[in-house]
Amino acid sequence: MTPNAASGPSRRSFLASTAVATAAVAGGVPLLSACGGSDGGSRDGTTSGKDAAKLLPSYVAASVVTPDIPSKNGSAVGFTGKLDLADLKTSVPEKLGKGGRVTVMSPFWGSPPKEDNAYYKAMNDLIGVDVVWQNQDGNTYDQKLGAVLASSEVPDVVVVPGWNMTGKIPSAIIGKFADLGPYLSGDAVKEYPNLAAIPTDAWQRSIFGGKLLGLPMPSSYVSGIVPLYRQDVFEKEGYEVPRSCDEFMAMAKDATNARAKRWACLDMKWTAFNAFGVLSGNEKSLGWNQVDGKLVYRAETDEYLEALEWTRKLFAAGVVHPDAKLGKSNAADPGPKFAAGEFLVYNQDISQWWSRTAEQATQNPGFRIWGMDFFGHDGGAPTLWAQNPASIFAFVNKKASKSVIRDVLAVANVTAAPYGTKEYMATNYGVEGTHYTVKDGVPTKTDQGNIDVMNAYVMVASPAATIAHPDFPEVAKGQVEWQQRTGAVTRKPTFYGMQIVEPARYTNLSNDFEQLEDDIVRGRKKIGDMQQAVSDWRNKGGDKLRDWYRKLLDENGPAAG
Template sequence: MTPNAASASSGPSRRSFLASTAVATAAVAGGMPLLSACGGSDSGSRDGTTSGKDAKKILPAYVASNVVTPDIPSKNGSSLGFTSKLDLADLKTSVPKKLGKGGKVTIMSPFWGSPPKGDNPYYTGMNDLIGVDVRWQNQDGNTYDQKLGAVLASSEIPDMVVIPGWNMGGKIPSAIIGKFADLGPYLSGDAVKEYPNLAAIPTDAWQRSIFGGALRALPMPASYVPNIVPCYRKDIFDKEGYEVPRSADEFLALCKEITNAKAKRWACGDMKWTAFNSFGSLGGGEKALAWNVVDGKLINRLETEEFLEALEWTRKLFAAGVVHPDFELGKSQATDPAPKFAAGEFLIWNNDSSNWYGQTASQATQNPDFEIWGMDIFGHDGGDPVLWATNPANIFAFVSKKASESVIRDALAVANVTAAPYGTQEYMFTNYGVEGTHYTVKDGVPVKNDKGNNEVLNAFVMVASPASTIAHPDFPDVARGRVEWQQRMGAFTKKTAFYGMQITEPARYTNLTNDLEQLEDDVVRGRKKISDVQQFASEWKSKGGDKLRDWYQKILDENGSAAN
């Protein structure tokens, strides 16, 4: 699709962002309640998508950044990798002059934790760097959908609103089309070159930012390589002589060997997401990615044997007693599994790739023997896996349709700083704050203090991000491991028919699969049967699934397939 479509991707996905803020277990997974009224009379809803020739007229020109050279170039859709120590005296400048004109911009965004005071040194320092007076309206990330619904249903909307993809259920997409500005006049084609860091954002991420036929969002790019990694306790594996499994049968046999409930050791957590990848099931993270063309027919993951086989295999793990008891409760579990993983109560945990680093960093001083590594995803039969690409952007920032041109220009000035690449002064300030106030540098590694952990969090990083980057100068082996894992898995990753398209389903179909995730969890825990999933699929078809298939087929006929 673009020169950088396969080479640059990814800031945090939903899971990696939450994991990086240490509140993954508190996040609300799955769907969200329907908004009773979001767009009002000006909602201007447009179902469908925009791609192909129509999208080319809208998309910003791509101009690769040459400010910094990564230690590990992108390959097979992987992130860029940085392993070197930082020399703060040699940081590059990617924004040589302030583009902000001194105006005020209010931004509403989800926040996990306790929001800092508005006049804290990080916020004021960033405002000075950008040349814009940003005023934050931080909202509780765990109940953000409720606040978002109320705000979008009102006539008073902040200048900018951050909306994660997982909060785009119900009528939110139509509200986006009705309430937010078309940024095309400022960013389409060569216009984006006024904002070089935005011009370096991968085109695939911009494609995801088209809502209702217009470029309405600033994206947080994401790698399309599946982000769920089956991480394992390498230190214990090495000590006990366990070998990393290469098939579903080998995995189950290993789990039985590891598990000793009397000794308080179990093999794994809930492996459902790894099972989906291992068995080649189509993605369930976003509705459009659950569809693909098979033997000339458009099918949904619900209708595939791979989906059912993945659930059945995960059920076998629970039935065999090899899953840590804390995972029996499923999504409603109240306890954080991390301490028990660190204590060796279970040895395999599929989680976002960021958990690989997060666990390493959190245990470095208190548990020096601790070593976590990522298993390659195995094909269930011992062959190569069949993996399906995730979407190349999942968090977006929008500008109010009522914003003046000067406010829009100031908003873009903010984004041009927050999208600065790793190794620049702007990236350093956005992600770490003020040296000496928020962090110190020890042996080339920036280390946040308590003030940094409280203030430099959740805010500016949500506006826009550079192409996907993994950088751990404190644990360079983990940075290399994560990037190379993506490169290996990227070689087996395919794109489905609707990859990268921002698709707004008709409102009448938005609730068809609302209860599916709970049903999945009930099946793998033995509370429901595979036949219940088959019954769900049958009812799904009759309640609108077949009509939704026809609707997606029309999109496919009009736009062509994104599959490779």
């Protein structure tokens, strides 16, 4: 986690301070569960409805700590108060670990700490399990994952991010990992109260091959991408926060002065998709929705083309920063130029709302970043589409003994402890004095903390989505309330929350759309090129893939209510 931050609404925000932030949000990867059929050896499909209900753990809300802002409309819970270490609650009164040894393979971004570091020692003592980390480079994790899962030497626990579930990995998950249902389904989960407090939607995403296999990382289902803007400049210049596409264009033209090195925005394609109500491109299954009895894919819709055309007009009007024109908006850190006022609005992960605030607090005290509400293209309420409520999972080796499985669940029960508990502080901040200090109720990581307390234990399981910034409580409040307003106009598409694997023959079918989108909005290609690409997509398998999803829907029913 980033210093001073306790923001865990998604893996995406966890990764936002790492080199792979863009990888986490870049686009659709096929995910899975299964209920029948086969293609190239993998089991295709999903598990939902009554079949899933039998597998899901009972939900028991956490009562140890009461958030300052409760979850609403799918938002994270929020904490705005200062942190009092003397008042931290205990959510795991007795060690559930039995002293066994558990090996965990997990992606890691940065330089892994020494194996015998104080953080690992303290956590293992707290849990009662000897966890041994096999950290792997997160940027090449898919390669290592494939090799390990194809071998006979699989660690006790393997962490798999959703964006790595490609190729043969989905079928390997079903074949290599243990059914956790006997330990967690129904009331069995109550032995692990912090796991019982994980939202049901996240557990639904943990069903693979008709069994409860994964320990999930819950996230808010509302958009993790926010149109972030310079609130201080808007107020100083008298700009109104736009409530329609026309208002955004008018503001953008007014704010842009190329001679003064100021442009309105970066590439606003993601905001355009939300303004026009385009189905999500975050995962392949979320790009489908049933409309008047027919399954429609996002790229087939008028709204999709309209969003691209509006974004193209922004580029054509010269209001987009030249870096984005060159395609640099996702590759380079936009922070310095945003702070310098070279552009006023950009799309990015919600975690940057806090991180930009924190980095500018001392050097640029007048700087204020805020989240712009999504607007409907015509000025009405937008139609937004839900993201999936979990995107990273930990799995237990199928060959693991019952004692090892229980030790893994003991680890997860500690790492899933809610904010405001001793277990949360230990998991996310380490040892007081060694890894962090607290001044005026604000925990700050030490240099050693930034070395040792990185993405390790948090990868096993986490609590319900949480936002807490004791250093900037107004930001925490703003983030949660933004999610609540966004959630109020967010709908769940037909295949929301399902783990789905598409047949292998369709894996690369839609791979070229994203590059074509970027070419169109930058004027290198035309809308007609996309219409042709969609026609080709249908002929090359899109219509057959639609039939496959229809069969899946007819057999299982929709997951969303």
